[in-house]
Amino acid sequence: RAVDECLNILQSRLRLDLEPLLFPAAGQEDVAAEQLQRPSLALPALLTTQYAQAKLWQSWGVTPNAMIGHSMGEYTAAHLAGVFSLADALTLVELRGRLFETLPEGAMLSVPLPEAELLPLLPADLSIGVINGPRLCVASGPVASIEALQARLTGMEIDAARVRINVAAHSPMLEPILAEFGAFLRGITMRAPTIALVSNFSGKPISAAEATSPDYWVRHLRHT
Numbered sequence: 001r002a003v004d005e006c007l008n009i010l011q012s013r014l015r016l017d018l019e020p021l022l023f024p025a026a027g028q029e030d031v032a033a034e035q036l037q038r039p040s041l042a043l044p045a046l047l048t049t050q051y052a053q054a055k056l057w058q059s060w061g062v063t064p065n066a067m068i069g070h071s072m073g074e075y076t077a078a079h080l081a082g083v084f085s086l087a088d089a090l091t092l093v094e095l096r097g098r099l100f101e102t103l104p105e106g107a108m109l110s111v112p113l114p115e116a117e118l119l120p121l122l123p124a125d126l127s128i129g130v131i132n133g134p135r136l137c138v139a140s141g142p143v144a145s146i147e148a149l150q151a152r153l154t155g156m157e158i159d160a161a162r163v164r165i166n167v168a169a170h171s172p173m174l175e176p177i178l179a180e181f182g183a184f185l186r187g188i189t190m191r192a193p194t195i196a197l198v199s200n201f202s203g204k205p206i207s208a209a210e211a212t213s214p215d216y217w218v219r220h221l222r223h224t
Contacts, residue, residue, distance in 0.1 A: 002052035009087050010044055014094055018045050039097030039167060043072055047093050050076040051086070066196035066205075071130070071169065072096070074200050074220065081193035083211045088188045095184055096221065099177035106168025107146035109139045111153065111160045121149065128224050129170035138163060140171035174222050181221060185214035 003022070010016040022045060024032035036042050050073060069077035072093060079089040108129055111118055115128060118137050122128070126149060129140030139149055146162070153160045168174070192208035199206040201220045210216040 002055040003048055006044070006048035006051060006086070006090060009090050010048075010094070013087055013091060016041075016044065016094065018048065021045060022048070037166075039100040039165075040094055041097070043093040043097040044090050046072060047076050047090060051079065054080055064195055066198065068198040069200070071200060074197070077197055078193065078211065081195040081197050081211075082191050083193050083197075084188070084190060092184065092188075096181065099181060100167045100169075103167060103173060103177065105143055105166050106141060106171065106173050107143045108163035108165055108167075108169060109146050109150055109160050110163055111137050111139055112158065113137060121152065123149075125172075127171045129168070131224060138170075140168040141173065142168065170222065170224055172222075178218050178222055182214050182218045185217050190214075 007017075007019055007022075010018055018041065020028070021032045021036055021041060036045060050069070054076070064080075067077040067080060069075065075084065075089050075093055078084055079086055084092065110132075112135055113121075114135050115131055115137055118128060118139065122139060123145055126139050126141035126145050128137050130138035132138065139146065146168075150160050150162070190212040193206065193211050197206045197211065198204070199210065199220075201216070201223060206216075
């Protein structure tokens, strides 16, 4: 029911039919998987799946005291906490994906090093997009520079892995899309969260002022 709810919103609001991609006909699995590489399709499909998983847990009586969502997952957590309506959350991530598709190709590399050890290895056009743990970071930037960094790390016997995305998320390469993303956020209603959220941007509990600020969500898209 939760998946159907999202599919109906995407169909009515965006004329976007994800059902054949989420539930491909026999023999169409590879075609669907290839189409889901597009961020404008992958991100609403991902939010739909995350939302449905959460609703399933809630139907079993599991009520969260606090939530965290990784990067795009923070939109799902924010919806569940009452910040965005479901329709606005789905529209927001579809826009995020569509704007990603207007950018030059980028790349991300997961590196098992602390921030302080990775930073000196980065050229000027790469940045740390994500700090996933004390010894796990993600470098983000142009493809050629990411490939060169991976080769350098291999030479240092550090096993880094490419992230399956063709966008340099959380890096300066996103600058051209920030104005349009912020303009959409300023046109929707956001409410203070009713469930505690941990911010990906700060690593701390998100305040009501942050959760309802378009600027927060723009920084969340662009920065580490």
